[in-house]
Amino acid sequence: MNSRGDTRTAVAFLLPALSVLGLVALYPILALFRLSFRERILPFGIDVFVGLNNYVTLFQTPRFWNSVAVTAYFAVVSVTLEVLLGLGIALLLARSFRGVGWIRALILLPWAIPTVVTAKLWDWMYHPDLGVLNFLLAKGGLPPVHWLATPATAIHAAILADVWKMTPFAVILLLAGLAMIPGDLYRAASLDGATRWHMFRHITMPLLRPMLLVVVLFRVIDALRVFDLPYVLTGGGPADATETLSIYAYKMLFQTFQFGYGSAIGVVMFLLVALASIFQLWIGRNDFRRLVGRAP
Amino acid sequence: MLRLSFAVYACIAWLLIGGCVPGSSMEEDGRVTIVFKHGKVFGDPRPLERMLRRFEEMHPAIQVRDEPLPPSTDQQHQIYAINLEGGGEGLDVLAMDVIWVPEFSRAGWIRPLDEYFSSGAQALFLPNTIQAATYQGRVWSVPWNIDAGVLFYRKDLLEKHARPPPSTWGEMLDTIRIVLAGEADTGLYGFIWQGRQYEGLICNALEFIWGNGGEVLAADARHATLTMPATRDALSFMRDLIHRYHVSPELILTADEETSRHLFGTGRAVFTRNWPYAWTLFEREGSPVRGKMGLGSLPTFDGRTPVSTLGGWHLGISRHSKHPEAAWQLIEFLTSSETQKSMTLATGMLPTQSALYDDTELLAVQPILRKLRPILAAARPRPVTPFYPIVSQILQSEFSAILAQRRPPHIALQSAQRQLERLLRLDPL
Numbered sequence: 001m002n003s004r005g006d007t008r009t010a011v012a013f014l015l016p017a018l019s020v021l022g023l024v025a026l027y028p029i030l031a032l033f034r035l036s037f038r039e040r041i042l043p044f045g046i047d048v049f050v051g052l053n054n055y056v057t058l059f060q061t062p063r064f065w066n067s068v069a070v071t072a073y074f075a076v077v078s079v080t081l082e083v084l085l086g087l088g089i090a091l092l093l094a095r096s097f098r099g100v101g102w103i104r105a106l107i108l109l110p111w112a113i114p115t116v117v118t119a120k121l122w123d124w125m126y127h128p129d130l131g132v133l134n135f136l137l138a139k140g141g142l143p144p145v146h147w148l149a150t151p152a153t154a155i156h157a158a159i160l161a162d163v164w165k166m167t168p169f170a171v172i173l174l175l176a177g178l179a180m181i182p183g184d185l186y187r188a189a190s191l192d193g194a195t196r197w198h199m200f201r202h203i204t205m206p207l208l209r210p211m212l213l214v215v216v217l218f219r220v221i222d223a224l225r226v227f228d229l230p231y232v233l234t235g236g237g238p239a240d241a242t243e244t245l246s247i248y249a250y251k252m253l254f255q256t257f258q259f260g261y262g263s264a265i266g267v268v269m270f271l272l273v274a275l276a277s278i279f280q281l282w283i284g285r286n287d288f289r290r291l292v293g294r295a296p
Numbered sequence: 297m298l299r300l301s302f303a304v305y306a307c308i309a310w311l312l313i314g315g316c317v318p319g320s321s322m323e324e325d326g327r328v329t330i331v332f333k334h335g336k337v338f339g340d341p342r343p344l345e346r347m348l349r350r351f352e353e354m355h356p357a358i359q360v361r362d363e364p365l366p367p368s369t370d371q372q373h374q375i376y377a378i379n380l381e382g383g384g385e386g387l388d389v390l391a392m393d394v395i396w397v398p399e400f401s402r403a404g405w406i407r408p409l410d411e412y413f414s415s416g417a418q419a420l421f422l423p424n425t426i427q428a429a430t431y432q433g434r435v436w437s438v439p440w441n442i443d444a445g446v447l448f449y450r451k452d453l454l455e456k457h458a459r460p461p462p463s464t465w466g467e468m469l470d471t472i473r474i475v476l477a478g479e480a481d482t483g484l485y486g487f488i489w490q491g492r493q494y495e496g497l498i499c500n501a502l503e504f505i506w507g508n509g510g511e512v513l514a515a516d517a518r519h520a521t522l523t524m525p526a527t528r529d530a531l532s533f534m535r536d537l538i539h540r541y542h543v544s545p546e547l548i549l550t551a552d553e554e555t556s557r558h559l560f561g562t563g564r565a566v567f568t569r570n571w572p573y574a575w576t577l578f579e580r581e582g583s584p585v586r587g588k589m590g591l592g593s594l595p596t597f598d599g600r601t602p603v604s605t606l607g608g609w610h611l612g613i614s615r616h617s618k619h620p621e622a623a624w625q626l627i628e629f630l631t632s633s634e635t636q637k638s639m640t641l642a643t644g645m646l647p648t649q650s651a652l653y654d655d656t657e658l659l660a661v662q663p664i665l666r667k668l669r670p671i672l673a674a675a676r677p678r679p680v681t682p683f684y685p686i687v688s689q690i691l692q693s694e695f696s697a698i699l700a701q702r703r704p705p706h707i708a709l710q711s712a713q714r715q716l717e718r719l720l721r722l723d724p725l
Contacts, residue, residue: 042381043399043682044723057718062711063693128547129483129564149549151700237493238549239700240693254374256686 029270035263042257054264064265066240067248070155071272074230074244075223078162082219083212085163086170091204093171094178104175111168119232122161123148126233148234151241158230158242165229166222170215177211178204210287217280224273245269328622329359334391335372336364337441337609343642351629358622369393373685380405380614388617389626391440394608394677395495395684398431402682406612408434412624420633424606425648428677436612438631439648441639443607444675445503446668448560448568448578451590453479462595463602465533468567472543475566486543488556489569491534493696496552498678498688499605500569501695504530506603506676507596512691513716517681518723520716522709530597531698531705539701549699561585569594571607575664576644591664593671606675608648640665646672683719690715 036054040047058064093104110118125131126147134144147157185203194202227246230236236243236251243251245265253262281288338344341364348360365372373396379387381403392400400406413435418426425439449461453475462468472486490496505512510527513520521527537544551559553570557577560568563584568574578585596602611630613623629635636647641661646668652658653669678684694712697703703711 039722041686041722042377043403043685045403046722046724061715128545129559146546146550149546149700151702234550235492235494237692237696237700238491239493239697239702241700241702243693251689255370256689257377258686 032263032266032270035259036267038260040259042259050260054261057261058264058268063240063243063248067243067245067265068268070240070242071224071226071244071246073155074159074162074226075220078159078166079216079219079223081159081163082167082170083215085167086174086215087212089167089171090174090178093175107171108168110165111172113165115165115228116232118161118165119229122157122164123233126157149238151239154234154238154241158233161233162223162226162229166219170219173211173215173218174208177208180211181207210284210290213280213284213287217277217284220276220280221273224276225269245272327357327359328619329361330388330617330619330622330626331361331363331386332389332626333363333365333376333387334609335369336367337391338639338643338645340643343639347630347635347638351626354629355622355625358625360626376400376405377403380616383616385616385618387614388619388623390612390614392437392610392612394425394428394439394606394610395688397429397437397610397612398680399682399685400612401431401434401436405615406436407615407617407620408436409438409613409624410434412628413438420650421648422650422673424673424675424677425608425610428606428608428680429610431680431682437610438612438627440609440611440631441636441645442648442672442675443571443573443646444604444668444672445499445569445594446572446604446671447592447594448570448574449590449592450475450563450566450585450588452588453566454590461590461592462567463593464598465595466598468595469541469543472566483564485545485559485565487537487567487569488551488559488565489544489548490551490553490556491538491544491548491696491699492550492552492555493692494552495688495692497695497699498691499607501531501534501691502605502676502678503569503594503603504534507594507600508533509597509600513679513681513687517679517683518720520713520720522713522716523706528705528709531695531709533597534695535698535701535705538699549696560589572646572664572668573644591667593674601674604671604675606677608646683723686719687716690719 037049037051038047039050039053089107093100093107113121125133128134128144128146128149131147133147137144145153148154181204185207186199189199189203225246226244227250230242230244231247231250234242236247246269249262249265249269252258252265332348345362348362352358352360365375373393376390376392376396380400390406392406397406401408418435421439422442425442426435429435429437429439447461454461454471457471457474457478459471459474460467462471468487476484476486490500502512505527508526508530510524510530511521512527538546538548547555553574556568556570557574559565560570561574561578561583572591575591577583578589580586593602594604611627613620613627617623631648633647633649633652636645636649637652637655637658639645640647640652640658644662646665647653647658650673653665659665679687681687690712694703694708698705698708
């Protein structure tokens with residue numbers, strides 16, 4: 001086999017896809033970078049090059065750092081919960097029992113519902129007077145909680161809704177990962193007298209690791225860009241407590257037409273997501289290779 | 297076979313050519329088509345539809361293409377910005393939230409209307425609506441309807457406890473205390489308003505601030521005045537309504553107009569601040585508060601006159617319109633006294649021409665207009681500046697922080713002051 005010929009063929013095959021990507025992904029990203037170096041505010045009618053000015057302002061603005069903190073907190077907590085819950089549920093559903101097929105199908109439901117609908121659904125459940133959560137609290141003799149009205153509860157309310165919606169995504173991928181583990185390994189292990197914990201620790205976990213990393217990668221990327229769920233629930237409030245980077249950028253770009261400043265937020269988000277992805281790809285570099293089945 | 301494929305090619309060519317020429321606005325018979333974009337402002341779309349058909353009958357040379365926009369005002373704002381900044385010609389007449397008028401005029405998206413909208417014609421409208429349409433000495437839009445914050449109260453509960461409708465905040469606090477103490481219903485709230493982090497919060501806050509003699513921007517809109525003690529005290533009072541006097545529940549921080557309307561409309565509150573549209577819905581057949589409530593001006597601070605925030609929708613002409621004359625004729629028709637009267641009768645929209653508030657026929661059907669007139673006429677426009685959306689965005693964040701007790705008022709207001717001053721310095725004018 002001639003590896004240079006292989007490369008040439010590969011490039012030829014990739015070219016159409018790469019050029020489309022260049023058009024729909026690379027160009028907008030470059031335009032975003034360009035815009036972030038300009039002061040462009042539509043109602044002021046100004047459009048001038050200002051170098052790094054927007055970034056300097058950005059880094060001096062507490063509201064920006066607040067949105068970074070909100071985004072990071074949202075991502076870490078929601079992804080951790082989703083992966084742990086997803087793993088637990090996947091392990092349960094990997095066994096065969098009566099009705100497991102139904103449950104596997106039903107569990108996907110929250111994920112299939114459009115996010116805006118999910119947000120409205122939870123909005124009603126969180127309603128201080130009519131919501132089911134306060135109804136349950138009242139049944140238990142507890143005082144009502146104004147879930148979306150205080151900064152501390154609002155962010156967790158958003159996280160809970162996200163966990164409800166996205167855990168099924170983790171379950172499905174992890175179920176697929178579990179299905180790929182050959183059953184012989186477990187049978188051999190049990191012949192050797194391994195306990196359940198040993199099997200989980202030494203067979204399931206190592207072999208599931210690539211899929212776990214994929215789930216974390218996808219979820220982290222998504223969570224860092226989260227917009228619709230908190231936006232519909234709270235609009236970013238109260239007191240910016242649920243204002244993620246996406247929501248902050250949206251307000252600056254599309255509610256007030258500060259294109260330069262808003263683009264700088266977009267660039268920061270892009271870099272954040274890119275760094276997080278590269279870091280995770282590097283951590284899982286060997287696992288991913290195994291997952292796509294590339295010959296050594 | 298050959299003939300068929302030729303026909304197919306011809307069809308494709310025809311489609312392509314046809315597809316490349318966007319709906320030309322001059323038709324063969326000499327009729328002019330103008331495009332009218334607007335949100336569904338008045339609920340039921342049919343009355344407006346009827347008005348547009350009547351306009352076409354009266355002006356046979358003009359055809360109106362009616363293009364309703366998505367219901368969210370945010371989206372409408374974006375659609376206009378994209379269309380108008382891009383120089384699109386598919387838009388002649390546009391309905392604007394009153395706060396967008398200076399922004400759109402400064403951005404060069406709409407035409408000044410001085411040549412059409414004579415001062416004599418302007419004098420027919422409520423003066424504050426004209427004030428909101430005037431920027432840099434020119435008039436940019438014609439007021440289509442008007443809105444102002446009003447107080448709704450439970451007449452039955454107030455009468456039962458022998459309390460008059462409050463004229464000051466102090467009286468309101470006393471009344472709430474008395475009513476809540478006398479009523480067994482523990483789920484009854486005192487005062488519901490709009491404290492969610494959005495534009496409505498600013499409308500509410502300005503009523504407290506202006507009602508206390510405070511300001512957010514200097515008269516020339518070149519400087520922020522958020523560090524005025526009167527402004528700070530007004531915001532402290534709003535926070536205290538929730539956290540000190542406990543007359544407004546914490547859920548205020550998530551409440552918009554509809555949440556408030558729902559709470560008051562189901563009999564859960566003694567007082568609420570809302571726009572007059574809620575009146576019709578409270579009085580609807582089957583409404584729990586039907587016939588049990590009253591409407592009046594908002595309370596104010598001791599020794600001051602109450603101030604309501606002015607809202608409403610205006611009509612303007614796109615800078616890129618090819619048919620400004622025809623566009624003007626449509627605007628003149630829609631804002632004429634006759635059309636406004638029909639629309640008010642059909643939809644309950646609040647008219648902008650002063651004389652309609654004396655129209656006996658109208659008052660017979662909508663008696664509430666008599667009560668609303670002084671409130672509407674005294675309502676104050678939000679700062680008439682092209683940066684209003686930016687100003688509001690900064691204030692929403694800081695005011696919400698005050699209400700949620702994340703930052704004390706003086707700190708939040710200093711922060712807002714700094715951010716606003718930085719932005720105002722960017723203005724090249």
